[in-house]
Amino acid sequence: MNGTDLVVLSAILVAAIIYLKFDTLKELILSNDDDISATHGGSNDIVQMMQDNDKNYLVLYASQTGTAEDYAKRFAKELKSKFGLNVLCQDVENVDLENLHNLPSHIIVSFFISTYGEGDFPDGAVNFEQYLSTAQLSDLKYTLFGLGNYTYEFFNMAAKKALKMLTEADATLIGKLGLGDDGKGTTEEDYLSWKEETLETLHGFINLSEESTGFKPSFKLSFVDKISDDTYLGELTSDYLPSNNFTPPTTVSAKHPYVTPIAHAKELFKSVGRNCIHTEFDISNTTIKYQTGDHIAIWPFNANEKVEQFMTTFALQPNKIFNLEPLDPTMELPFPCPTTIETALRYYLEITGPVSRECLSVLSEFAPSEIKEYVISLSKDKDAFAQEITAKKFNLADALLYLSQGQAWSQVPWECLIETLSIITPRYYSISSASNADPSTIHVTSIVENDTNEITGSPTLGVTTNLLRNISLNMNDPNSTKIMPVQYDIRGPRNLYGGHKLPIHIRHSPFKLPTDLSIPIIMIGPGTGVAPFRGFIRDRVHSVGSGDANNMGKMMLFYGCRNEDDFLYQEEWPEYSSKLDGNFEMIVALSRVSDKKCYVQHKLKERQQDLVELLNQGANIYVCGDAVRMAKDVQRSICEMISQDKGISIEDAGEMIKAMKINGKYQEDVW
Template structure:
């Protein structure tokens, strides 16, 4: 694309020489992915500013429908970018949330692109739950006239990476759909995969539909502009306190940060991304075990760094990815850890694979296969209405022992060691599908075992600051009451003051039989179901691998028992609550 920039300079343009020079400088220094993003963003801005009146919506056969299922907004942004790019190429486009998309519409569709996320280890986004359940049923229509494509978003540190997008692709094919372009699976560095997917999808759609559809175009207000990435900021440590008892096996921290310079804005329910580089000791271990020279230069794309520099700030060492693991086991079928498979993702780091068996890759291969280094996200445990220009986190320090070596989580280990006055780089990750109700009179049921309680501390602070009249019910669980009752003093004080109406807890190891929060939910079902009937909003936050599924099963079984209905009907009721924004989850 940069080859054509001189032609751009020779073409008459409604830009001043200074603007044109700035544009050419920007394009010359941009990667291919960035160029596609700029193109989509510019198209969206032009679409919004156009004075031309909206035209009628195209029929299903002459348009590209772009649908999305999104939890935190990433899939929605990806779908919006595709819609903008397609419309800029003269296509009629319809952008729609899967929550508003019916099987009847799907049955009439001819050209469809879907961007959809996978939450945690294989869960669908809340706004796609009903659609996906219906699509899996016998009521799903035959789709022999459909050409479709899927952009699957996920996190490759989970074994079920992009599982929802993969299953959706499989189901559409089972129903007779044909590929418009190949499914693309995007890790947390979404744009690296999304940009070429958009390009191939738009090219295929233009060829299949034809630009004649440009006379019947999308209602422009339906296409949201792509937003800029969250601003980064430096934050200084104001407090770093251990919440768990000294004799607890678990180290959970309450970390208070103050923004350096202009404060970032956040809402209850958002997360804070913490950016940390790999520690030198881990890089040295990797180099020693691999036998590679850290000073050898490696070029990838338009960047050239020493291997040590790549490992320091560009590549993951503490978190395995599924693509990396598959590549290693494919290249070394005799590797001693082969039988462990995807289970390694939960406990092992990259040096552990090298310690267990030789991996004969050169520096360039390692840089190509290692996942990009990502920020770590933590649910924010404070409300700015209460703490001002501060942000509070609840951090469980990740510790695993592999072959006698203690492995710490990258960010949690770093945060735990920070003294007051230390600085770190942070950014806010918005979570629009984990929000307080607009009506302050609505009741809240909050289920947050372990560090999943963090956002509910923010929720309660916000509601108290607003003078909300709704009731609050917290379900909390951990191992031991004495050792791991996080924020115990705050919850008991709120309960005494009438700011928290109900507090139910489960400490799994304080009695011979394991007792978890789902057991308490079952015991209190009649009461919390009555809260739901009165309009309460239901929230779940915490571990996706086990807790979230056990809790949801308890919710379904409890609703079925109290209402005298079967599990399928109870599940449908929960899906309806999710669709209405009254059942929200933040699981990880």
């Protein structure tokens, strides 16, 4: 029996252990989570909450990065405003579901569930998953929409598992399981067609007579005269308000990010329209801890030009200070208040991403009269919308000004914009430093996302990556930021980010080196996919330096870039190699140096013999970077390799890879 066969056998064993140790394992994962705030006291009993607040429809969501939450809230809002239902919309993490089986049978539940990692439920949904696995819910009627990404092996697996468990619990699915696919970029349209069909089917179960189609606010908006120490000027939490003496949180999490100094930043390469930034956060005076292979979450804010364009489009008064009060006590504020209009646009709302058809539909009510009919028809026509708006890569302001030929949309109420736009979310990066070698800094390697809109001539850009570039340029030569297409107010709210700082938190990831240093590792990471492998190698170099590395296994890194100009950390690798004493080998695929394109999967083929040998010794495989093409191509290559080596079919080799994934022997960190 060789190493690969052992892998399959041990996969079965590990699967059994995972099953038996489910509770312990989940606890372990939970202890590493972004935010552990599940409260299960009697006061948040779901049935009691429904009764106390006179609700007749329940929407529950399990969200990892906020997308499922966003869709759940939109669905709840539509049921409320269009059909007059009294909807309770809650995160499964924050409610006690033990009594769900006692929910009156006329109340329907709509679930929105994201899939995270290797087909897992979101971190905050551990108790929910456990509850479903043993629940008896024969009176429950529900709808279900999953949010996933087809590029992952376990596409929408959490929603599929929920469906299986709900079926076994005897609950009744209304309509069909909806599957949103972020990999194809179709989540919005998947949701809209699922919603249309589901609402049709729901008619047969509850009274859904359309009361009104117009916008109905969920919050009472009031204006405030003066800025005080309690006014939010971009602070993400009350921790940093003057009224709290700008006291940083002691426990850093997604709900309490830490404004962290940037010690060092530089441009790794620059070619026309392409930049890559290396940023180092200094965590020495913080309670932030990370492990090699973890993710850092960076909280961005919008560029000056984009904020100004948005305010002009809607004729908004930037300095107006406003407060929001939920009209329904079960609803939370979308962002901290009181605050100013400009602050909300700069720090709290996503204003530059692609436009959704539903957003246009909501705003169409307030379109300038001459174009109103056209805007309404465009928002109802999937194909025309795709061609006229999505394909043109417009943000909301671009799209509306294009439709109105430059005329401001001054009739749109501010409350409507607040409720229609998404809330700004942090962006995740694979940490490129090592926790043992770099305990006081976290390194990020980010490619700057940049494009010029062909129609407006204005830049279409990534919010965070351009912010990081702006900071990097400013740190090295303040005048050089002029070359950027946009500028950011990098001093932050009340100069909180002055001296180059940004709010961050850590998300722990299962993407980890084996603790047994003798296990060989095969790493595949083209482009910025090399980020965690720089961390892995620095980790191993540190182990050698501290004498912990007798009998270290072989390390092969397959890296890909266009040519020598965009070769990331080119000067560092030879040094690592010499310190690792021949155990580390880097194989580089340069895709644009000859007529024949060469990618990492070609290099894998060339080194098939060595790879098979390492796999038979029980090597771990790690893949990081592009999920859409690269990770699939790499998996196909390795599958073919195993199939040839073992003389088995591609299907059987695919099953072996699946087993390796379950076993942690084949790990992916792809996006």
